[in-house]
Amino acid sequence: MAKIRDMIPAFELLQPTSVEAALNLLDEHRGEAWVLAGGLDSFDWFKDRVKRPSVVVDLGGIAEMHGIREVTNGLEIGAMTTLTEVVRHARIRSEWSVVADAAEHVATPQIRNQGTLGGNVSQDTRCWYYRSGWPCYRAGGNTCYAAAPQAMNREHCIMGRSRCVAVNPSDTAPALIAVDAKMIVESSKGPKVYDAEDFFIGPAIDITRMTVMKERDLLTRIHIPSTWANAEFYYEKVRDRGAWDFQLVSVAAAFQKEGDRITAARIAVNGVAPYPVRVEAAERIVVGTTGDEATAAAAGEAAIEGARALRHNDYKIAMMRNLVRRAVRSVA
Amino acid sequence: MDQSEALGVLEQKYSRRTFIKGVIATGATVSSTGYLFRGTPLLGAAAFQTATERLLSLNVNGQVRRVDVLPHETLAMTLRYKLGLTGTKLGCDRAECGACTVLVDGVAQYGCSMLTHQVRGRAVTTIEGLEDPDTGELSTVQKAVMDEGGFQCAFCAPGFIMSMTAMLQDNPNPTREEAAHALSGNLCRCADYDKILNCAMRAAELARSV
Ligand SMILES: Cc1cc2nc3c(=O)[nH]c(=O)nc-3n(C[C@H](O)[C@H](O)[C@H](O)COP(=O)(O)OP(=O)(O)OC[C@H]3O[C@@H](n4cnc5c(N)ncnc54)[C@H](O)[C@@H]3O)c2cc1C
Ligand code: FES
Ligand code: FES
Numbered sequence: 001m002a003k004i005r006d007m008i009p010a011f012e013l014l015q016p017t018s019v020e021a022a023l024n025l026l027d028e029h030r031g032e033a034w035v036l037a038g039g040l041d042s043f044d045w046f047k048d049r050v051k052r053p054s055v056v057v058d059l060g061g062i063a064e065m066h067g068i069r070e071v072t073n074g075l076e077i078g079a080m081t082t083l084t085e086v087v088r089h090a091r092i093r094s095e096w097s098v099v100a101d102a103a104e105h106v107a108t109p110q111i112r113n114q115g116t117l118g119g120n121v122s123q124d125t126r127c128w129y130y131r132s133g134w135p136c137y138r139a140g141g142n143t144c145y146a147a148a149p150q151a152m153n154r155e156h157c158i159m160g161r162s163r164c165v166a167v168n169p170s171d172t173a174p175a176l177i178a179v180d181a182k183m184i185v186e187s188s189k190g191p192k193v194y195d196a197e198d199f200f201i202g203p204a205i206d207i208t209r210m211t212v213m214k215e216r217d218l219l220t221r222i223h224i225p226s227t228w229a230n231a232e233f234y235y236e237k238v239r240d241r242g243a244w245d246f247q248l249v250s251v252a253a254a255f256q257k258e259g260d261r262i263t264a265a266r267i268a269v270n271g272v273a274p275y276p277v278r279v280e281a282a283e284r285i286v287v288g289t290t291g292d293e294a295t296a297a298a299a300g301e302a303a304i305e306g307a308r309a310l311r312h313n314d315y316k317i318a319m320m321r322n323l324v325r326r327a328v329r330s331v332a
Numbered sequence: 333m334d335q336s337e338a339l340g341v342l343e344q345k346y347s348r349r350t351f352i353k354g355v356i357a358t359g360a361t362v363s364s365t366g367y368l369f370r371g372t373p374l375l376g377a378a379a380f381q382t383a384t385e386r387l388l389s390l391n392v393n394g395q396v397r398r399v400d401v402l403p404h405e406t407l408a409m410t411l412r413y414k415l416g417l418t419g420t421k422l423g424c425d426r427a428e429c430g431a432c433t434v435l436v437d438g439v440a441q442y443g444c445s446m447l448t449h450q451v452r453g454r455a456v457t458t459i460e461g462l463e464d465p466d467t468g469e470l471s472t473v474q475k476a477v478m479d480e481g482g483f484q485c486a487f488c489a490p491g492f493i494m495s496m497t498a499m500l501q502d503n504p505n506p507t508r509e510e511a512a513h514a515l516s517g518n519l520c521r522c523a524d525y526d527k528i529l530n531c532a533m534r535a536a537e538l539a540r541s542v
Binding site (some may be wrong): 008014108 | 384403404406428433447498
């Protein structure tokens with residue numbers, strides 16, 4: 001679809017200054033409201049006329065959703081905290097470096113200066129058929145253009161498909177799973193807490209959403225528990241260019257050790273499924289070992305169990321295997 | 333909806349005096365931007381009764397400018413087509429090139445990808461605001477660019493210069509690699525990156541020597 005270079009279509013802009021007011025507005029404008037954080041995922045949709053909300057609720061003025069606070073058991077990051085603030089935060093850099101590392105790999109400095117952590121984990125998929133407004137399953141239609149025989153699907157999934165073969169694009173998502181982050185989602189009915197790995201959902205659960213959040217929900221903050229502070233971390237993102245590009249495959253991993261033995265591990269991979277994948281089979285293999293070459297190889301093989309390529313993305317299977325292998329090998 | 337109808341709706345919302353000022357301000361921009369606004373600058377304005385106060389006092393380059401801003405208007409649009417600050421370029425309008433880079437409270441952001449209403453109460457700096465307002469003396473980064481001549485067509489230059497300005501605030505002693513990382517949100521279609529990095533390093537050198 002040709003890019004349109006003119007005004008974004010009109011909407012009503014509402015700028016609440018508290019979570020409570022925002023939730024009220026979302027209730028009041030149910031079915032027509034769009035939540036706006038930094039806007040870097042949202043504006044493309046609006047400019048391309050693929051999504052045309054009549055009401056936009058801008059969270060920018062809600063001070064309580066902004067900033068990083070120390071809490072007894074770790075850190076709490078407001079959903080409106082920018083990625084740059086996450087990257088620069090001294091405690092995140094030293095104790096949960098995988099989160100800072102992942103945030104640093106998002107897009108470009110300008111996007112990190114404005115894009116929020118909440119928006120990064122809540123962003124929609126980048127499947128270009130869907131983003132271009134094709135009436136696919138995810139958009140309420142009855143086909144997947146990316147899985148058609150002639151489709152261009154180099155960036156699509158190798159596992160977790162269910163009608164839709166799109167992938168989750170978030171760089172911070174696997175890192176948050178690796179540190180066992182908790183996502184605090186609020187609605188007018190009250191708050192709910194989700195483990196990061198359960199926050200992201202696949203099309204088998206609901207093909208129109210990427211996360212557990214429904215339209216009147218807000219992610220208000222993300223809790224990083226102390227449990228995995230100062231673990232040994234590994235992060236790697238493979239992308240076409242050194243800036244701007246979304247991951248082809250990325251891996252985030254955390255290892256706890258006693259002496260040179262791994263006592264616990266969390267490994268998550270993104271870019272391979274419609275949701276970030278926690279590879280528990282690989283985690284089980286590495287626990288009790290030193291992360292030696294044979295273990296790393298076995299973990300890599302376990303990670304790709306059941307993977308199935310589309311026409312143009314079989315490279316992703318090898319890439320996922322190798323990234324998991326490297327993550328484990330980094331410990332030894 | 334025709335123009336007179338649109339005016340009627342707006343008139344109910346604002347006192348006649350402020351309303352007329354607003355129309356005059358936007359009216360002056362119509363001719364230059366017909367292709368962008370596709371007709372009336374009020375397009376869309378009357379489609380909703382918006383709660384947003386449209387007349388903003390924007391702090392741009394140290395001056396407070398009163399301007400009538402649509403809720404769905406981007407900062408790059410306001411700067412270029414309402415305030416006449418055309419140094420801020422629009423390359424992609426999709427956060428994919430960096431030509432529109434401006435500073436918001438000193439932080440580099442893409443003017444094409446934020447709403448003007450999101451920067452209310454914050455200080456915006458564009459390429460026009462880098463020189464000394466009293467003497468017209470160029471900023472350190474601008475001088476470095478003059479010294480090194482680091483651009484070809486220079487369409488990307490304002491964006492790069494804004495990013496270099498932000499970079500030097502954060503890191504006055506960048507290595508070449510750090511400078512490349514700091515400038516990685518700007519594209520140069522003439523691919524003059526090596527000389528652009530020379531400018532960045534020269535700017536850091538000049539900044540150290542003052
Ligand atoms: C050119 C370009 C390149 C990019 N590259 C990358 C990349 O390499 N890696 C990457 O991870 N991302 C990338 N992004 C995607 C993304 O825009 C940014 O990562 C950013 O973090 C999104 O945050 P935002 O605050 O700007 O989101 P917004 O656009 O404001 O929000 C994104 C979505 O989340 C919803 N939302 C936001 N906050 C909340 C909340 N608190 N509660 C409920 N819902 C919410 C919004 O309704 C919207 O649907 C890129 C974007 C662009 C335009
Ligand atoms: S015009 Fe804003 S990034 Fe290209
Ligand atoms: S000098 Fe031409 S785009 Fe950079």
